[in-house]
Amino acid sequence: MSLAQSETAGALRADGGLTVGDRPQPRLSPIPNWNVRHGIAGVRRLAQLAGEQGMALETCLDGTGIAPAMLDGDEVDILVEQEIRLIRKLLLALPQARGMGLDLGLRHQLTDFGIWGYALISSRTLREAFQVCLRYIDLCCVFGKLACEESGGEVRVRFDYDQVPADIRPFVVERDAGAIAAVQRQICGVALPLRHVDLAYPRPAHAARLAAHFGLQPRYDAPGSMLVVASQVFDQPLPQANDATLRMCDAECRKLLARRQAYSGVAARVRDIILRCPAEALDMEAVAARLCMTGRTLRRHLSEQGTTFRALRDEVLQMLAEELLRTTPMKLDEVAERLGYSDSAAFSHAFKRWKGVAPRALGRS
The missing domain is CATH 3.90.1520 (H-NOX domain)
Structure with missing residues (x-):
């Protein structure tokens, strides 16, 4: 009106x-x-x-x-x-x-x-x-x-x-x-x-x-x-x-907005924690504790939002890894430590799983 x-x-x-x-x-x-x-x-x-x-x-x-x-x-x-x-x-x-x-x-x-x-x-x-x-x-x-x-x-x-x-x-x-x-x-x-x-x-x-x-x-x-x-x-x-048409579109907009906002719940809070403290990202229980819930509860919330802790972790760590490798002078073992990996070999293995190539193949900008 x-x-x-x-x-x-x-x-x-x-x-x-x-x-x-x-x-x-x-x-x-x-x-x-x-x-x-x-x-x-x-x-x-x-x-x-x-x-x-x-x-x-x-x-x-x-x-x-x-x-x-x-x-x-x-x-x-x-x-x-x-x-x-x-x-x-x-x-x-x-x-x-x-x-x-x-x-x-x-x-x-x-x-x-x-x-x-x-x-x-x-x-x-x-x-x-x-x-x-x-x-x-x-x-x-x-x-x-x-x-x-x-x-x-x-x-x-x-x-x-x-x-x-x-x-x-x-x-x-x-x-x-x-x-x-x-x-x-x-x-x-x-x-x-x-x-x-x-x-x-x-x-x-x-x-x-x-x-x-x-x-x-x-x-x-x-x-x-x-x-x-x-x-x-x-x-x-x-x-x-x-x-x-407006009534139909309004109803569809409400549904679409609800779906997008659902991703902004627990999943978004998990992403925030991983972004701020990537070294904790390998331990779901540690992230769950920061959210004042058990690992089982966190897993259930993420499942309800159609995602998993590992998917969120890999998404954020891959993004951070690429940025650190391209835009900073940090060595491979330093990047691995920053992201919470035990050593550069463990980080390299994860990176190959994400990108299909070794991290050293990534040129710096």
Whole structure:
């Protein structure tokens, strides 16, 4: 149901409410959690950009834990942490890509986002579509928190990306802004005229490209990143609105979100412990004790989430091993010790099981 406009300070909330005055604050999308999962669409677009810049797919994905074959799947999920690793690797290898975040975002199609995209396009108004967007924000590739506030005849879409690593933050903000613009244009049929754009980082070398896209000069080094549009456009009917389709899509979005969030339970806590204390990863009982449960209970929880302690351990240790071998001067026995192996031979055996090659075959970047 669309929300009534308000000329007093208020906020458009994903739960269908509008806060006014000193009542509840604007509804934010969930705080970033790098252990949650995203669909593969964002990674697919990143790999496409890397290929256009001359970077081989295998090189692009190496060390991220993402296999090339995963890009061909429509229902493949990856960890946000893996996508961060890929973005960081891309920007280090291809400095020119730092100015391509907006263009990358603009490439996104509604079909990239599966059922979430269909839910948006089936909404009756842009206001209703934005409610759906916020409610199921974890089903798309956006990294930060989003809030939508309304007052004085304006809607302000705020981007809170403080928890995104600083070295990739401008790229991610511009990519996500481009993706939102692309989705909005496909939903409405036309681009919305912007009144103001604030960006919470210094003016980049590609500022002219940003100004050309936004149709105005953004304000840089602002307190926060924000897009501002007129309130009236939020209540215009959408051309492909369909209540029955929206109800079906909403139900499917709830199911999909529940499946992804399930991975963020005990399994995510196990991954966190292994990341922080990899030397304990070889002992499930030690990890279970840190979670105040027995090994048997931990095994049951992980089984309910469709995974095992060994699978999580191997996933994290492989990722850490590749990063240490490629980006640090550590010797093989030092890496083995850091990851909790008794000696380099035990580590080499595990590495061959993961990668099919000895760790010494891995070149350093």
